[in-house]
Amino acid sequence: MKDKRTIRIILHSALSFCILISTFSTTAALNAYASELFFEAANRKFMQSDLFTISVFLDTQGESANAIEGKIIFPPQLLEIREVRDGNSVINFWIERPNAEQTGFISFSGITPGGYQATKGFLFSVAFSTKLSGNGIIEMRNAKVLLDDGKGTQANLKISPFQFFISKGSPAAQPTAKPLEDREPPESFKPEVSQSQYLFDSKWFLVFATQDKGSGISGYEVKEASLRVLAIFSKWQSAVSPHVLEDQGLRSYIYAKAIDKAGNKRISVIAPRYPTPWYKQPPIWVIILAIVFLCLIGKILWEKSIKSR
Amino acid sequence: MRIDKKNTNLRKVLTTPKWAFLFPIITLWGIVSFAFAQEFISTDFKVLDPVVMPGGYSTSTDYTVTGVITQIAISTSTATGFGVNAGYLFFPFVSAPTVTATTGDGEVTLSWAAVTGFLGWTISGYNVGQSTTASGPYTYTSVGNVTSSTRTGLTNGTPYYFVVRPEDALGNSTATSTEVSATPTGGTASPSPTPAGGGGGGSSGGGGSSAPSVILSGRAYPLSKLIVLKDGQIAVSTIAGPDARFEVSLTGLSLGNYNFVVYGEDNKGIRSSLFTFSLYITSGAATRVGGIFITPTIAADKSEVKRGDNIAIFGQSVPQAEVTIAVNSEEDIFIKTAADKDGVYFQNLDTAPLALGQHSAKSKAASDGELSSFGKAIGFLVGAKNTLFTQAVTPLKGDLNKDSRVNLADFSIAAYWYNRPSPPAVVDLNDDEKVDLIDFSIMAHYWTG
Numbered sequence: 001m002k003d004k005r006t007i008r009i010i011l012h013s014a015l016s017f018c019i020l021i022s023t024f025s026t027t028a029a030l031n032a033y034a035s036e037l038f039f040e041a042a043n044r045k046f047m048q049s050d051l052f053t054i055s056v057f058l059d060t061q062g063e064s065a066n067a068i069e070g071k072i073i074f075p076p077q078l079l080e081i082r083e084v085r086d087g088n089s090v091i092n093f094w095i096e097r098p099n100a101e102q103t104g105f106i107s108f109s110g111i112t113p114g115g116y117q118a119t120k121g122f123l124f125s126v127a128f129s130t131k132l133s134g135n136g137i138i139e140m141r142n143a144k145v146l147l148d149d150g151k152g153t154q155a156n157l158k159i160s161p162f163q164f165f166i167s168k169g170s171p172a173a174q175p176t177a178k179p180l181e182d183r184e185p186p187e188s189f190k191p192e193v194s195q196s197q198y199l200f201d202s203k204w205f206l207v208f209a210t211q212d213k214g215s216g217i218s219g220y221e222v223k224e225a226s227l228r229v230l231a232i233f234s235k236w237q238s239a240v241s242p243h244v245l246e247d248q249g250l251r252s253y254i255y256a257k258a259i260d261k262a263g264n265k266r267i268s269v270i271a272p273r274y275p276t277p278w279y280k281q282p283p284i285w286v287i288i289l290a291i292v293f294l295c296l297i298g299k300i301l302w303e304k305s306i307k308s309r
Numbered sequence: 310m311r312i313d314k315k316n317t318n319l320r321k322v323l324t325t326p327k328w329a330f331l332f333p334i335i336t337l338w339g340i341v342s343f344a345f346a347q348e349f350i351s352t353d354f355k356v357l358d359p360v361v362m363p364g365g366y367s368t369s370t371d372y373t374v375t376g377v378i379t380q381i382a383i384s385t386s387t388a389t390g391f392g393v394n395a396g397y398l399f400f401p402f403v404s405a406p407t408v409t410a411t412t413g414d415g416e417v418t419l420s421w422a423a424v425t426g427f428l429g430w431t432i433s434g435y436n437v438g439q440s441t442t443a444s445g446p447y448t449y450t451s452v453g454n455v456t457s458s459t460r461t462g463l464t465n466g467t468p469y470y471f472v473v474r475p476e477d478a479l480g481n482s483t484a485t486s487t488e489v490s491a492t493p494t495g496g497t498a499s500p501s502p503t504p505a506g507g508g509g510g511g512s513s514g515g516g517g518s519s520a521p522s523v524i525l526s527g528r529a530y531p532l533s534k535l536i537v538l539k540d541g542q543i544a545v546s547t548i549a550g551p552d553a554r555f556e557v558s559l560t561g562l563s564l565g566n567y568n569f570v571v572y573g574e575d576n577k578g579i580r581s582s583l584f585t586f587s588l589y590i591t592s593g594a595a596t597r598v599g600g601i602f603i604t605p606t607i608a609a610d611k612s613e614v615k616r617g618d619n620i621a622i623f624g625q626s627v628p629q630a631e632v633t634i635a636v637n638s639e640e641d642i643f644i645k646t647a648a649d650k651d652g653v654y655f656q657n658l659d660t661a662p663l664a665l666g667q668h669s670a671k672s673k674a675a676s677d678g679e680l681s682s683f684g685k686a687i688g689f690l691v692g693a694k695n696t697l698f699t700q701a702v703t704p705l706k707g708d709l710n711k712d713s714r715v716n717l718a719d720f721s722i723a724a725y726w727y728n729r730p731s732p733p734a735v736v737d738l739n740d741d742e743k744v745d746l747i748d749f750s751i752m753a754h755y756w757t758g
Contacts, residue, residue, distance in 0.1 A: 062425040064585070067750035088565040090587070092541035093717070095724050095749060109727075111720070111749045113541040113756030114570035114585035117422055121587075122566065144746055150706075150754040152739060152747030184563045190542065194718035196710045198733045199725050207721045211540050213565030242721040 034155040035145045039162035047171040055125040069109030070143030075136040076104040082127040087216030090121040115148030138162040182214030182262035191256040205242040215261035224252040401430035405484035410491035417491040420457040433478040487600025526556040527601025529573035530625040538570040538758040575625035579606040604684030613696040623655040626674040707752035
């Protein structure tokens with residue numbers, strides 16, 4: 001009788017344990033994915049020497065995410081990057097902007113201040129040209145999506161790779177890259193002058209960033225001028241943010257230009273923090289002296305002409 | 310759920326052969342109870358330490374209920390003529406959508422982000438409420454499980470008011486969006502948006518515009534600064550009216566996606582939490598986002614309080630708002646207080662019921678049927694002495710260049726140290742001796758623009 005009881009207890013315990021384990025497994029499966037990174041393209045089947053664009057999207061699955069990074073891997077023997085477009089991205093500031101300069105991979109990382117929540121948030125797109133025939137996969141590795149919780153908690157992530165097939169032969173019509181139909185300049189922006197003991201040995205530097213909703217930002221240029229009227233004589237210099245300023249006395253006007261991939265431009269100007277009084281500006285004296293000199297010459301010439309009459 | 314291990318009655322019951330099979334379950338619950346802890350906590354309440362007692366059998370002529378110990382779950386009874394309520398209830402809820410309205414010719418397009426259900430609340434669809442009177446009554450239309458809806462057949466020049474209500478499969482709804490208003494305009498007419506001082510979370514006037522624009526309206530704090538970030542950078546700042554209402558217009562936009570962040574600064578310069586939303590801007594349309602309710606600010610007079618002494622918790626919200634302060638402790642405390650005519654609220658909290666250790670408090674506000682989210686939490690220590698709160702105790706996280714803002718300059722400094730060895734401690738926001746994505750995520754959370 002006692003043995004039967006013991007067996008019953010053991011059986012009950014085992015059964016209960018199984019139920020618990022299955023319950024936890026189900027719960028774990030339900031919570032497995034909180035965000036999803038996925039690719040989207042118009043087609044999966046291509047010919048050799050074809051062109052196609054693949055876009056990368058983020059589904060935050062109801063969570064608010066504010067930081068993302070990853071590395072897109074693709075077979076370089078089959079594909080070649082033609083262009084990366086990040087215009088209209090949900091990422092506001094790129095730590096590592098995706099670019100077309102690497103072979104076989106594209107690294108990226110960036111943030112969205114305040115967080116982002118959507119089912120199909122556009123990150124960027126990549127235009128590829130096909131090379132050899134064959135099957136391949138474009139996949140994402142080392143990807144992280146962090147939640148906007150003030151702690152940088154990593155969201156569980158599901159990543160769906162993109163499979164494609166390249167057939168032998170060339171497409172009927174030679175593909176051409178879609179022309180950029182972007183006539184809008186980049187968004188207006190406000191560069192800022194800053195200083196930190198942790199950067200550039202406490203030198204003053206300029207920070208700038210903006211977006212272009214059409215083709216995306218191609219680059220920035222910066223120039224400094226002690227006078228606005230003299231700015232036309234200053235040369236634009238290609239720059240990346242943060243940019244160390246030439247005039248560490250902050251007495252110059254600072255011009256920052258954002259250029260999009262269609263060539264549209266947006267210029268922002270920062271007035272000097274410590275403007276030099278006009279009478280301390282040599283160019284002003286040069287102009288004044290030049291005017292005085294011209295007046296004198298004019299007067300002499302006028303007097304001569306009067307006398308000659 | 311935690312089993313009261315000191316409960317000798319329960320132990321006695323569980324060690325009898327009849328209930329012995331439950332013992333491993335309960336023991337395992339004791340070990341892994343954290344797995345279900347989230348099911349007992351919401352932003353509004355927390356179920357603390359319910360003790361499960363096997364009740365044995367309960368019978369009547371119509372039904373039988375057997376004692377049961379289980380995780381909270383849907384169960385069945387043999388009742389035929391009446392309902393049976395479980396001993397432990399849980400209350401699924403759903404977030405309220407933030408609605409944007411885009412005007413068109415005789416139509417208004419409403420869009421919103423998908424809502425989030427909690428504790429098993431599953432979205433089944435949305436109802437759009439429409440009215441020509443502010444605050445309703447609304448005529449509701451089921452639009453299915455979508456995140457946008459175009460209301461057509463509207464009269465140009467007439468202001469319309471809309472709300473969106475998510476529903477589950479049974480037609481239950483616990484949340485309704487704040488009202489948003491829009492005035493459809495004809496294709497040829499392009500009146501400029503007309504800012505208005507008030508309007509119950511929406512605004513009067515408005516309309517189409519040839520250039521894309523966004524009009525934001527809502528409530529912050531009386532005569533306080535309100536900042537709007539566009540894609541992470543300050544786009545506009547304004548001052549709210551004496552009634553805490555604000556309306557700002559952003560022009561010069563392109564077609565495409567924008568991330569907007571709105572936050573307020575109260576009369577002491579304390580910032581609210583961020584109100585964030587994304588918009589897709591379409592051509593030739595004025596997009597209105599109404600009903601933005603900025604969370605209350607919160608502060609305390611002490612960073613450490615001697616247990617048993619009072620700590621003052623205060624902040625600012627909408628005038629005459631009902632403010633709920635939630636104090637995090639072993640047993641959460643909720644205190645309701647009223648804001649004065651300037652929106653200021655003040656509450657002395659007796660710390661006697663609080664355990665020694667770190668605690669936090671946060672607040673939310675309700676006014677005119679609208680409810681804000683909980684704002685930022687402020688931490689304080691219940692200890693052996695009183696230490697007055699100073700700003701230096703809580704420097705702004707992510708402010709690397711110490712200019713009291715977290716913006717592109719700080720981002721640039723952090724980006725320089727990204728994945729570099731031996732970063733300065735101030736740049737390493739999570740103290741893991743490296744600057745990686747986590748530090749940027751923390752910075753993005755505390756972003757001020």
